[in-house]
Amino acid sequence: MIAKTTTGSDFEGALSYGAGQRKGRGKEPEDAPLLVVANVISGSPKEMAQDMQAVARLSRKIQKPVWHTVLSWKAGEEVTQAQKVAAARRYCELIGAPIDRHQVVVYEHRDKQHAHVHIYINRVPMDAGPALRTDNNFYRQPAITKQISQELGMQPLPERRQSVADTNPMRQQAREVVREIIKQLVAQPERAGKEWLQAKLEERGISTRYKHDNGGVLRGVSFELNGVAVTGQQVGYKATQLRELFATSPENAQQLPILPAPSSPRQQEEEEGKKQKPKGPRL
Missing domain, CATH: 3.30.930 (BirA Bifunctional Protein; domain 2)
Structure with missing residues (x-):
């Protein structure tokens, strides 16, 4: 084929x-x-x-x-x-x-x-x-x-x-349950990254295992429910997909630098006045 x-x-x-x-x-x-x-x-x-x-x-x-x-x-x-x-x-x-x-x-x-x-x-x-x-x-x-x-x-x-x-029934059931729970969690606007997801899954009796490369990049993920292990690919959420979700989470949102507020016209005049040297009478 x-x-x-x-x-x-x-x-x-x-x-x-x-x-x-x-x-x-x-x-x-x-x-x-x-x-x-x-x-x-x-x-x-x-x-x-x-x-x-x-x-x-x-x-x-x-x-x-x-x-x-x-x-x-x-x-x-x-x-x-x-x-x-x-x-x-x-x-x-x-x-x-x-x-x-x-x-x-x-x-x-x-x-x-x-x-x-x-x-x-x-x-x-x-x-x-x-x-x-x-x-x-x-x-x-x-x-x-x-x-x-x-x-x-x-x-x-x-x-x-x-x-x-x-394809045994227990594994199929585990895949369906894990998939549905992850689907509900990642749809929440307050999602905050892989540690947050791991904690939320733990609350529901699902353990999570992440695999990272030497550079710390997430490369693999697996889950376990009631002693049945399933991979991220089997539940429709591979490491690449989770990386994209985490990258767009509020926790990783890119913040713009805070700039000082512009001075008022009066403040600008006072500042300019300080810079100018006083001129005395010519002798």
Whole structure:
């Protein structure tokens, strides 16, 4: 499996292509079925695009909110529809856009000899938090597609058992609880940094562990609830996202220097008078 990603600003154009409705590139409905819809009301490409664009407007910084990834398998490889759906969902999670936080639309195309799906992600999340990052995609995606391939059953059984253990009910519940609590906390205007977040989570029975590099930069985060450990990536709040949140917190807000108030005209005259030397009569 390989992944190819582009970004853009036109949701309607992107989804129209996914649905096989782009001018000159029309497909029959059975050639471009809709596989996944998350946080979007299922409808025409135009209707879904309008929904996604409304969420994208929550961010003034992101000029290209459309994330388009094509997941492709090699020719002749048998891939079930369930595997395609699972691959698309897992890709979103691993790339940093879990479908419980982002709007996602996935189409399957059947116009090639090889199986492939088109994944459309709104980079701006539903909670208006940090947007899906686009840096280092070239290096990240090979590792992600390799992991997905292993989880889909393309590796020996022991590897598969190790990967699917992450889906046990206790771990899933821990992820959901931690994710929801963090979501509520970071939405508070009085958030004050990672120590504040750690203390607030501790009050709710969640322990937090931060990892920093030699320069003191936050590089990793994990949480533990009732003896079940989950990573920041698994709950949708990686170290990079937390760094951005902390950088915009009131605690780290940049303060402008306080300048002295300007002097009144009378004060200015008195000061000028002090500077002038008295002139006596000439002898």
